[in-house]
Amino acid sequence: MARLEIEKLTTDYGPVRAVDGVTLAVDEGSITTVLGANGAGKTSLLRTISGLERASDGRVRLDGEDILGVPVEDIVRRGLAHVPEGRGVIAELSTEENLRLGGLWRGAEAATLGEIYELFPPLRERRGQLAASLSGGERQMLSIGRALMARPRVLLLDEPSLGLAPLVSAQIMQLISKLAAESELAVLLVEQNARSALSIAHRGVVLNLGRVVADDAAQTLSADEGLRKAYLGF
Amino acid sequence: MTRFIDLTLNGISTGAVYAAVALALVLTWRATRIVNFAQGGMLMITTFIASSVISTSGSYWLGFAVALVCGLVLGAVVERALMRRVESGAPLNAVIVALGLLILLQALAGMIWGNTPRSFPPAFSIRGYDVGGTHVLFAPNDTFTVLVVIGVAAGLAALFRGTTIGLKMRAAAFQPEVARMLGVRVGRMFTLGWALAALVGSLAGLLVAPAVFVGPNQFDPILIFGFTAAVLGGLDSPVGAVVGGVALGLVLSYVSGYEGASLVTLAALVILIAVLMIRPGGLFSSTQERRV
Amino acid sequence: MNTVLARIQGSHNTLARSLGLVVFAGAVLFIASEALGAYNELQLANGAYYFAVLAGLTVLTGLSGQISLGHGALMAVGAYTVALLIGNEQWPLVPALLAAVALTTLVGIAVGAAATRLRGPYLAGATLAFAIGLPALADKYTGTFGGENGLVVNPPTPPSWLGANFPLERWEAWIAGLGALVVLFVMNNLVRSGVGRSFRAVRDDEIAASLCGLRVARVQTLAFVLSAACAGLGGGLLTVVLQLASPGAFQLELSLSLLTAIVLGGLGSLLGAVWGAAVLVLLPSWTNDIAHSFSLSTGVSANMPLAIYGLVLITAMLVWPSGIQGGVRAVVSRVGKRRGPRAKGAAP
Numbered sequence: 001m002a003r004l005e006i007e008k009l010t011t012d013y014g015p016v017r018a019v020d021g022v023t024l025a026v027d028e029g030s031i032t033t034v035l036g037a038n039g040a041g042k043t044s045l046l047r048t049i050s051g052l053e054r055a056s057d058g059r060v061r062l063d064g065e066d067i068l069g070v071p072v073e074d075i076v077r078r079g080l081a082h083v084p085e086g087r088g089v090i091a092e093l094s095t096e097e098n099l100r101l102g103g104l105w106r107g108a109e110a111a112t113l114g115e116i117y118e119l120f121p122p123l124r125e126r127r128g129q130l131a132a133s134l135s136g137g138e139r140q141m142l143s144i145g146r147a148l149m150a151r152p153r154v155l156l157l158d159e160p161s162l163g164l165a166p167l168v169s170a171q172i173m174q175l176i177s178k179l180a181a182e183s184e185l186a187v188l189l190v191e192q193n194a195r196s197a198l199s200i201a202h203r204g205v206v207l208n209l210g211r212v213v214a215d216d217a218a219q220t221l222s223a224d225e226g227l228r229k230a231y232l233g234f
Numbered sequence: 235m236t237r238f239i240d241l242t243l244n245g246i247s248t249g250a251v252y253a254a255v256a257l258a259l260v261l262t263w264r265a266t267r268i269v270n271f272a273q274g275g276m277l278m279i280t281t282f283i284a285s286s287v288i289s290t291s292g293s294y295w296l297g298f299a300v301a302l303v304c305g306l307v308l309g310a311v312v313e314r315a316l317m318r319r320v321e322s323g324a325p326l327n328a329v330i331v332a333l334g335l336l337i338l339l340q341a342l343a344g345m346i347w348g349n350t351p352r353s354f355p356p357a358f359s360i361r362g363y364d365v366g367g368t369h370v371l372f373a374p375n376d377t378f379t380v381l382v383v384i385g386v387a388a389g390l391a392a393l394f395r396g397t398t399i400g401l402k403m404r405a406a407a408f409q410p411e412v413a414r415m416l417g418v419r420v421g422r423m424f425t426l427g428w429a430l431a432a433l434v435g436s437l438a439g440l441l442v443a444p445a446v447f448v449g450p451n452q453f454d455p456i457l458i459f460g461f462t463a464a465v466l467g468g469l470d471s472p473v474g475a476v477v478g479g480v481a482l483g484l485v486l487s488y489v490s491g492y493e494g495a496s497l498v499t500l501a502a503l504v505i506l507i508a509v510l511m512i513r514p515g516g517l518f519s520s521t522q523e524r525r526v
Numbered sequence: 527m528n529t530v531l532a533r534i535q536g537s538h539n540t541l542a543r544s545l546g547l548v549v550f551a552g553a554v555l556f557i558a559s560e561a562l563g564a565y566n567e568l569q570l571a572n573g574a575y576y577f578a579v580l581a582g583l584t585v586l587t588g589l590s591g592q593i594s595l596g597h598g599a600l601m602a603v604g605a606y607t608v609a610l611l612i613g614n615e616q617w618p619l620v621p622a623l624l625a626a627v628a629l630t631t632l633v634g635i636a637v638g639a640a641a642t643r644l645r646g647p648y649l650a651g652a653t654l655a656f657a658i659g660l661p662a663l664a665d666k667y668t669g670t671f672g673g674e675n676g677l678v679v680n681p682p683t684p685p686s687w688l689g690a691n692f693p694l695e696r697w698e699a700w701i702a703g704l705g706a707l708v709v710l711f712v713m714n715n716l717v718r719s720g721v722g723r724s725f726r727a728v729r730d731d732e733i734a735a736s737l738c739g740l741r742v743a744r745v746q747t748l749a750f751v752l753s754a755a756c757a758g759l760g761g762g763l764l765t766v767v768l769q770l771a772s773p774g775a776f777q778l779e780l781s782l783s784l785l786t787a788i789v790l791g792g793l794g795s796l797l798g799a800v801w802g803a804a805v806l807v808l809l810p811s812w813t814n815d816i817a818h819s820f821s822l823s824t825g826v827s828a829n830m831p832l833a834i835y836g837l838v839l840i841t842a843m844l845v846w847p848s849g850i851q852g853g854v855r856a857v858v859s860r861v862g863k864r865r866g867p868r869a870k871g872a873a874p
Contacts, residue, residue, distance in 0.1 A: 050415060076417040088412040090405055101405050104398055105417035146416070269647045319844055325646065326593065327843045330789045333782060334839025341833035345826045450829075458658060458778070465651030496665040503659030507640060510652055514643045 001064055003028040003186040004049075004080075004154045009058035009068075011041075011048045011210075018044035020210035021058070026154070026186040026203075031176065033189040033197040033218070035232055036207035042190040043085050045207070046156045049188075050082040051075050062154055077105060081152035085159050085190075087143040091132035095123055098131050098142055102149030109149060116145040119175075137168035144175070154186045155179075161193050169193070173200050194232035198222045206231050236368065241491040242484065243372035248445075249483020250383040254438035255460025256467065256475035257386065258431040263469045264407040265427025266321050271332040272312065274457030275339030276432050277439035278450065280305045282347050284440055285354055285448050294355055301436050309432025313425050321424070340450040351449030360444065379441045386434055387476050394472070403427060459486070462502050466509055468516025477517060481505075544714040548707050555703040559696050567695035568767070573807040574702035575763035578709045580788050580799035580806075582756025585713060587785070588794020589722060590749035591729030592641060596653030597757045598781035599660040600637075602771070603630045604761030606664070609677035609771035619682055619766065623705070626762035627755050634754025638747040657781040664773045676772025679765060702763045709756055713796055716752070725749055790842055792851025801850040809835060 002025035011019040019041045026032040034042050047053045049060050051072040060068040067078050075082070081102075090098055099116055103109030117124040120141040126134060131142060140160055147155060157176065161169035177200040180187045191197035198204055204221040206214040214227055221227060228234055255273065262270040280301040288297035316335065320328040358374040394400040405413040406423035414420050438460070439453060446452045463482045467474025482502065489501040513519060555574075559567055579601060586592050604626035611622040637656065641649055664671040671677065684697040716722055727735040728745045736742050765771045787806050792798025810831065817830030846853040 052411065052415070072411075072414040073417055073419050076415065082415050084412065084415065088409065088415070090409045090412060092408045093401075093404060097401055097404075100398075101401060101413070101416050101418070104402065150417070263647070269650065316840070320847075323847050324793075326587070326785075326789050326793065327847055329593075329650075330786055331840050331843045333786060334836045334843070336836070337832055338836030338840065341829040341836060344829035345833070348825055349828070458654065461651060462655055465648055469647055496662055498662075499655075499658045500660075500662040500666075503655040506652055506655045510644055510648060511640060514645070514648060516648065 002026060003063055004188065005059070005061040005064075006049065007059040007061075009045065009048060009060065010056045011044050011053050012056045013044075013053075018053075018210055019048055019055075022205075022207070022210070022212055024203075024205045024212065024215060026188050028153070028186050029180055029184045030202040031180050031187040031189055031200055032203040032205060033191055033194075033201035034205050034207060035191060035194045035197060035221075037231065037233075038192070039209075040207040041210035042207055043158055044210075046082060046158050046188070046190055050080060050156060052082075076150050076152070079153040080156065081147035081150045081154070082156040083143050083147045083158060083160065085162070087139045089131045089134070089139045089143050089146075091130065093131055094128055095131055095134065095142055096127040099123070099127075099146050099149055102146035103151075106150065112149050112151065116148060119148070120145050136164050137172065140164065140168075140172055141175075144172075144179075148179075152185070154188070157187060157189045159190055159192055161191065161196065169196065173197070176200060194228075195222075195234045236370070237491065240371040241487045243370065243376065244491075245484035245487030246480060247372065247376035247379050247483070248442075248487065249463075249480035250380045251438050251442045251456060251479075252459045252463045252483050253476045253479025254383050254386060254434055254441065255456050256464035256479045257390065257472055258435035258438065259461055259464045260467075260469055260472055260475045261390075261427050261431035261434065263464070265403070265424045265431070266313070266317060266328075267325070268317060268321065268328045268332065269461070269469075270428075270431065271329065271457070271461075272335035272339065273431070273435045273460075274453050275336040275343075276305065276308050276312065277435040278343060278448070278453045279339055280308065280432075280436035281354065281439035281443050281448050281453075282343055285352065285443075286347075288355060294357060298357070298440055301440055302433055305432040305434075305436025306429045309435075310425050310429040312432070313428035317428070318421070318424075343450040347448075347450075349450055351447035351452050354443035354448050356444040357440075375444065382437065382441060383476070386437060387472065390430075390434075390472055399426075459502065462506055465516055466506060468513075468518040471516070471518035474516055474518030540715055540718045544711050544718075547714055548711045551710060552703070552707050555699075555707070559699045559703070564693055564695040567693065567699045569807050569811075571695070571699040571702040571763075571767045573803045574699065574706040575760045575767060576784075576787070576803040576806045577706045577760075577799055578702075578763060579757045579760035579784060580791070580802045581706075581709050581713045581796055582753030582760075583784055584788040584791070584794055584796070584799045584802070585717065585722075585725065586749050586753035587788060588798075589717065589725040589729060590746055592746060592750065593646065593650045593785070594641075594653045594750075594753070595650050595778075595781050595785060596637070596656035596660075597753065597784050598776050598778065599657045600630050600633065600754050600757035601761030601764065601780065602660060602664075602773075602776035603633050604758030605765045605771040605776070606671060606677065606761075607758070608762035608765040609679050610670075612765075613677055613679040619701070623759060623762045623766075626758045628758075630758025630761070631751055631755045634751040634758075635747065638750025638754065639743075641750055642743040642746040654778070654781070657778050661773045661776055672772070674773060676770055676774070679769050679771075681769050682766055698767045702767055705759055705763045709759065710796065713752075713756075717796065721748070786839060790839070790849055792849030792854075795851050798849055798851035805850075809838065 004026040006022060006024050008021045008023055009019055010021055022045055024032060034045060036042055044053060048055050051070055055068055059066060062079055067075065070078060099113060100109045103112050122138055123141055123145060134142060160172050173196050176187060179185055189197055189201060198218045198221060201218040204216060204218045205212055208231060214221060258273050259270060262268055283304050284297035284301035287300045288294055316331060317328065320331050356375040358378050360373045360375045362369040362371050362373050394404055402418045403423045403426060406418055406420040410420045442456055459482060463478035464475050466482060467478030485505055486498050486501060490498050509517060559570060562570065579597060583597050586594060607626040607629050608622045611617040611625055644652055665673060681694055682697060682701060684692040724740050724745050727740060728742050732742050783806060787802030788799060790805055791802030813831035813834040816834060817827050
């Protein structure tokens with residue numbers, strides 16, 4: 001049994017079907033990346049999994065437990081953390097306040113805080129500063145770190161490399177790869193930058209107009225020239 | 235010179251009340267992005283309740299405590315029962331609902347307690363301090379007013395900056411969706427924000443009532459000047475509310491003392507426009523907010 | 527302004543439609559005024575000047591997205607202008623009304639230019655301060671503005687060709703109705719023109735609008751100035767109908783009830799402004815009737831109209847979030863839908 005299982009998940013925005021019967025799975029300690037053009041339904045898929053959008057149909061299971069329909073506030077308590085698109089850092093709060101928020105529901109944020117600072121040393125230096133003053137890369141670290149404060153079993157990442165310089169983006173990708181390997185985390189990674197996402201992912205799923213058009217091992221997808229040309233743009 | 239000192243002290247004491255009303259408005263604005271015009275009616279109701287409790291029990295402090303508890307409950311009930319239904323809709327609809335509630339509360343107060351304003355006892359003496367043989371206008375009750383408002387401001391600052399519940403409230407106010415994803419029960423934070431706001435508002439009512447009397451419409455001016463103070467300071471900033479309130483109190487006191495009471499509203503207009511032309515988001519606006 | 531005129535003149539189709547609308551509305555008003563008694567004629571006159579103000583305000587708030595709590599004060603500017611010109615200077619009616627529009631336009635330019643820098647509650651706060659600050663002038667310059675008592679003007683005299691017994695109330699209703707028709711004509715053209723589209727574009731997304739070459743500040747100022755001119759005309763007509771301009775009529779309550787009326791009527795639509803004007807005129811007398819139909823103690827019955835008004839505002843916003851016009855539209859489209867399939871089914 002995979003850690004995160006998604007079955008025939010469907011989301012409608014009024015008459016528009018944004019996610020259309022998507023089925024995929026993520027094992028613990030592995031990364032599955034969801035690829036596709038703008039408007040393919042990647043962000044909607046993540047938002048539906050974490051309860052921000054209502055699904056019209058389908059199932060989402062975390063370690064076999066049904067989590068679809070659980071209120072957004074409780075999803076994190078079930079072990080799923082979502083790093084939203086545009087990073088979702090709360091600019092008006094300090095770096096440390098942002099981090100603490102991630103662990104508040106567990107009531108044990110102080111202990112985890114040290115680990116996160118070990119993982120992201122630049123954040124420790126800027127702990128007292130407003131998140132508004134952080135660079136793009138630091139904000140991405142902050143928002144991943146904040147999600148990790150919840151000690152999740154599943155991590156949803158929405159375009160972590162968006163707007164980052166190539167070097168910084170590569171660092172973030174390496175970090176995600178390390179995280180998945182070391183902490184038995186199941187990572188569902190949505191990316192526009194297919195090449196770098198496939199380089200760290202174990203599996204890849206390609207969406208087009210809300211539907212899965214390919215689901216295979218990352219290496220296989222990278223090698224499929226037709227698919228790359230048609231959907232992945234490299 | 236004595237006149238100047240009198241006007242200054244008087245300005246600080248009325249400014250403290252404006253600051254309290256402004257704080258109440260800032261708290262609801264931060265929680266739910268609604269300017270709660272009903273605040274004037276809510277604090278009027280709690281002050282009436284205090285007045286009734288004081289006259290039946292004979293204890294000022296019992297009335298004081300009951301009013302604060304009623305404020306807390308009223309704020310929570312109004313948010314849960316009424317505002318929650320319009321929070322996500324068009325902003326103007328929430329404004330109209332708040333105005334409707336203000337009118338309804340004023341009418342209800344008139345039905346229950348009558349429309350003739352009644353006097354309200356001060357917590358402490360309103361006889362001015364004796365300074366070198368002359369009585370200044372500033373009295374022990376004014377000291378109490380100023381201290382209470384300072385206490386409230388400090389308490390709120392401690393709550394927001396120093397506690398986890400305050401951190402959750404701030405997160406819910408700035409980014410409700412993100413806060414929700416991090417496990418913060420945002421709806422509860424909204425209710426708490428409104429309850430706290432109404433508590434602070436009811437305090438303002440108790441403090442100002444000896445001066446303006448208690449009646450359905452007696453608190454309209456402090457609602458208007460409290461709102462002006464909140465806009466002046468920046469609706470997202472509790473510090474701005476306090477500074478805006480005291481600044482407005484001082485200026486209006488000088489204008490009224492030296493130029494006559496009829497110019498007070500005009501002076502408020504001039505200050506507000508002058509400040510907003512330089513800082514469109516108020517004195518203490520942190521980020522240039524521009525929602526797209 | 528030249529481009530505005532060019533656009534209005536350019537769209538003959540809209541122009542003709544507006545003209546038709548105005549002729550229709552004029553006919554309705556005429557027949558209504560012939561059929562009604564003096565009291566109702568006065569209500570019609572009141573509704574007409576309220577409509578003039580609300581039409582401008584609903585364009586400002588509904589189409590351009592600016593909230594104003596200060597239009598009562600703009601009405602006061604128009605009202606006092608007319609009172610001074612007719613009462614002291616013996617100006618004829620029409621030039622006095624035009625002067626009122628001109629002066630409020632100027633005030634509108636000043637306020638509107640300042641307002642473009644402000645958003646949401648900050649604009650509301652500034653205009654609120656305007657609404658409570660301006661009436662203080664009437665107090666300060668008692669000699670000119672008559673202080674608390676205000677300025678009284680003589681009632682307009684119906685022309686002699688209408689006959690010696692032509693009722694004054696009907697004449698007032700005609701004057702105010704004509705003013706309302708002018709506003710209806712101008713606004714209806716404007717809403718459907720490029721100017722109306724630019725208002726909506728700025729309301730929906732200022733940054734996108736400015737990227738499309740719209741000067742956001744100028745568009746917003748224009749909307750404010752237009753609504754100020756409407757408020758000036760409405761205020762001037764108020765003086766004509768009530769024969770009085772006094773500070774008591776232009777308290778903050780007026781500004782708040784204007785805002786309430788456009789939201790209750792249906793924001794952004796001229797029909798909504800008609801509903802809003804009807805609410806402003808009819809609701810007070812209805813709530814009074816309801817209050818007096820129960821036998822209640824005086825303390826309760828005196829406050830009953832206010833309580834009903836508050837309840838109406840709250841429930842209306844919960845039941846019809848898009849106002850009366852929105853509710854009507856929803857009912858009409860539902861009826862239309864229900865009729866549609868049935869008609870199809872009936873066809874062989």
